[in-house]
Amino acid sequence: MIKVLDTRSSLDEFRKSLSAETSIGLVPTMGNLHAGHLTLLEKSCMENDFTIITIFVNPKQFGPTEDFNQYPRTFEQDLEKIANLNLQLKSKIIIFAPKDPDEIFAKGFSTTISVGAITQLLCGRFRPTHFDGVTTVVYKLFKLANAHNAYFGQKDFQQCVIIKKMVKDLEIPIKLHIMPIIRNSDGLALSSRNQYLNDDQKLQALHLPETLIKIEKMINISVDPKKLIESELENKAWDYLEVLDTKDLTLPNSKTKEVVIIGAYRLGSTRLLDNRVVKLNA
Numbered sequence: 001m002i003k004v005l006d007t008r009s010s011l012d013e014f015r016k017s018l019s020a021e022t023s024i025g026l027v028p029t030m031g032n033l034h035a036g037h038l039t040l041l042e043k044s045c046m047e048n049d050f051t052i053i054t055i056f057v058n059p060k061q062f063g064p065t066e067d068f069n070q071y072p073r074t075f076e077q078d079l080e081k082i083a084n085l086n087l088q089l090k091s092k093i094i095i096f097a098p099k100d101p102d103e104i105f106a107k108g109f110s111t112t113i114s115v116g117a118i119t120q121l122l123c124g125r126f127r128p129t130h131f132d133g134v135t136t137v138v139y140k141l142f143k144l145a146n147a148h149n150a151y152f153g154q155k156d157f158q159q160c161v162i163i164k165k166m167v168k169d170l171e172i173p174i175k176l177h178i179m180p181i182i183r184n185s186d187g188l189a190l191s192s193r194n195q196y197l198n199d200d201q202k203l204q205a206l207h208l209p210e211t212l213i214k215i216e217k218m219i220n221i222s223v224d225p226k227k228l229i230e231s232e233l234e235n236k237a238w239d240y241l242e243v244l245d246t247k248d249l250t251l252p253n254s255k256t257k258e259v260v261i262i263g264a265y266r267l268g269s270t271r272l273l274d275n276r277v278v279k280l281n282a
């Protein structure tokens with residue numbers, strides 16, 4: 001039986017029952033689990049005595065006109081997917097799925113953790129309060145789980161850079177692990193929001209990973225992708241398409257060792273994110 005906890009006090013109790021030597025991994029999610037989430041979970045189980053996977057649709061990271069109400073909540077199916085994982089892993093998993101947001105943000109909660117300018121780039125241009133919502137909930141989850149290791153997906157690259165910065169700035173004693181993007185066989189990065197797409201949009205969506213691959217190939221043979229990016233951006237489906245230094249999401253310079261090709265592509269009201277990391281030749 002997988003342990004499912006839905007209150008903060010039951011999580012506290014579980015945490016207190018463990019000795020200080022017991023290692024804990026944390027996998028924060030909003031549920032509607034797919035293979036991307038499950039690889040984070042499996043990795044954490046391999047590397048820790050126990051893994052806490054959180055399933056919480058965090059209201060603070062949605063803007064007022066965004067899809068908070070519509071976001072797929074599929075707890076029973078999520079439970080089944082976890083239950084179907086390799087037997088050895090299951091006893092190490094604790095699901096923390098608070099039914100009431102007050103379990104995370106008690107009444108009167110008014111603090112925001114904001115990492116600053118980097119939250120206003122890329123996705124932040126279109127979702128100005130999103131990353132503050134993410135860092136505030138992630139900080140809370142770090143505290144509640146009191147974990148040693150936390151697992152995030154490279155799929156949300158900007159989110160990873162921002163969380164790394166928060167951990168560094170606030171000296172949070174947790175080790176971050178960033179896991180590669182899991183894709184469909186056609187190349188589309190898995191996302192809970194892919195199910196908003198109709199069949200036609202699913203085909204159009206492939207333009208996102210395909211363009212990133214084209215740019216990667218150009219970079220690998222030292223061809224400047226600037227012209228290609230400019231012509232792509234004439235297509236208004238792109239919210240952004242950029243090549244940036246992986247360290248801090250600034251424009252690459254002569255010292256840059258690694259870049260991320262990062263894009264957001266809009267189909268109807270669905271925004272899809274993707275990226276590819278490329279090492280530069282010395």
Ligand code: AMP
Nearest residue numbers: 029030031036152153155156181182190
């Ligand atoms: P979400 O439930 O969308 O908030 O995602 C929870 C975690 O799963 C985040 O760290 C995401 O970056 C990660 N994730 C989502 N999609 C993928 C994917 N296709 N491959 C790898 N990790 C992913």
